[in-house]
Amino acid sequence: MPDNLPIIDPLPYLPPSSLLQHLTPLSSSDLISSREATAKKIHAACRDIGFFYLKVDAYLTKEEMKEVLELGREFFHRPRDEKESIGLEKSDGVRGYQKLHQNITKGKVDHHEGLDLYAPSPYTKSTQDNDDPKLNGIGERKFKHLDGPNQWPSQPESFKPKLEQWIEKMKVLGWAVMHAMADGLGMTSEEWDELGGMVNDSFWVMRVIGYPPLPNGADGISCGEHKDYGCLTLLHADPIPSSLQVLSKSNQWINADPIEGCIIVNIGEMWEIWTGGMYPSTLHRVIHKSPTYRVSIPFFYEPNFNARVRLLGAAGRKAKEEGIEVEEKVEVVYGDFLLGKVSGNFKY
Ligand SMILES: N=C(N)NCCCC[C@H](N)C(=O)O
Numbered sequence: 001m002p003d004n005l006p007i008i009d010p011l012p013y014l015p016p017s018s019l020l021q022h023l024t025p026l027s028s029s030d031l032i033s034s035r036e037a038t039a040k041k042i043h044a045a046c047r048d049i050g051f052f053y054l055k056v057d058a059y060l061t062k063e064e065m066k067e068v069l070e071l072g073r074e075f076f077h078r079p080r081d082e083k084e085s086i087g088l089e090k091s092d093g094v095r096g097y098q099k100l101h102q103n104i105t106k107g108k109v110d111h112h113e114g115l116d117l118y119a120p121s122p123y124t125k126s127t128q129d130n131d132d133p134k135l136n137g138i139g140e141r142k143f144k145h146l147d148g149p150n151q152w153p154s155q156p157e158s159f160k161p162k163l164e165q166w167i168e169k170m171k172v173l174g175w176a177v178m179h180a181m182a183d184g185l186g187m188t189s190e191e192w193d194e195l196g197g198m199v200n201d202s203f204w205v206m207r208v209i210g211y212p213p214l215p216n217g218a219d220g221i222s223c224g225e226h227k228d229y230g231c232l233t234l235l236h237a238d239p240i241p242s243s244l245q246v247l248s249k250s251n252q253w254i255n256a257d258p259i260e261g262c263i264i265v266n267i268g269e270m271w272e273i274w275t276g277g278m279y280p281s282t283l284h285r286v287i288h289k290s291p292t293y294r295v296s297i298p299f300f301y302e303p304n305f306n307a308r309v310r311l312l313g314a315a316g317r318k319a320k321e322e323g324i325e326v327e328e329k330v331e332v333v334y335g336d337f338l339l340g341k342v343s344g345n346f347k348y
């Protein structure tokens with residue numbers, strides 16, 4: 001029931017120069033009122049569901065949305081040896097290709113293959129890509145988790161430039177949604193500066209995931225139920241119904257089927273801490289049974305690696321205003337939290 005999830009239009013928060021068509025700039029009072037409408041809707045969505053559709057058709061062309069999924073599909077259809085030549089162990093154990101059944105969620109094996117790319121190392125700020133995996137030799141990995149180079153597929157050739165472009169666009173969207181959320185919480189401009197300062201050097205992650213259909217009749221799981229780790233997940237996926245499922249407040253799995261011209265957004269555990277639970281990070285899973293190969297590209301817009309995350313004053317005020325009880329959780333440093341998660345995600 002995708003119509004259970006609201007559709008949010010981020011337009012008033014996007015830089016006008018990033019839009020596909022030159023729109024007549026809004027007068028400042030129209031801009032304020034359209035921002036208010038977006039911010040209000042986003043607050044309700046985060047409080048009530050933690051999942052929503054983000055309308056992106058004024059920002060991304062149909063062609064580019066189609067193209068990135070096709071490039072993912074082409075990559076997964078490359079020969080096994082070629083894919084495994086950029087396996088995780090050739091870099092830092094978390095960047096690169098994961099073969100089918102290498103991913104684990106809550107101790108159970110998932111049914112997908114994937115390719116993970118991250119912001120440059122938070123330790124060395126290296127921007128070097130591992131274009132020649134042979135340089136790294138074979139066997140023991142040489143880098144500690146997250147400190148290695150990204151491993152981009154060399155085929156299809158346009159994979160890297162097109163997906164790099166996608167990353168840049170997702171970063172702009174992520175920032176716009178964060179800004180709208182700050183307004184939705186009623187932040188002062190100083191408070192937004194402070195929150196913005198925790199995400200302005202996002203330690204982003206992009207996964208390209210390939211889901212073969214689950215074996216016929218099996219009641220397996222393609223990706224086990226989990227919460228995402230950081231701020232915002234911006235998910236673009238093949239329009240296959242009832243694959244991605246979201247646990248509603250009334251404990252029912254509802255389908256989050258893709259809608260044309262939209263991507264799906266959900267919030268991660270850092271928002272749960274920032275808001276003392278007012279914005280809970282929603283459990284979701286993938287059960288992909290239909291006979292086609294499904295590609296999805298989640299982009300995780302995350303805090304800066306060193307961000308210290310704890311209850312935000314504005315969230316406390318908003319919760320009080322709405323009679324919602326919040327629970328102040330212990331402060332976490334995002335990078336430490338992430339390391340704890342990624343080290344348990346794969347079978348090597
Ligand atoms: N960066 C994020 N959110 N990745 C989520 C990946 C899927 C769940 C993961 N295997 C787990 O066990 O958490």
Ligand SMILES: O=C(O)CCC(=O)C(=O)O
Nearest residue numbers: 207209237244286296298
């Ligand atoms: O493939 C999907 O639709 C969702 C994947 C997901 O939840 C994740 O990678 O965190």
Ligand SMILES: [Fe+2]
Nearest residue numbers: 226227228284
């Ligand atoms: Fe997820």
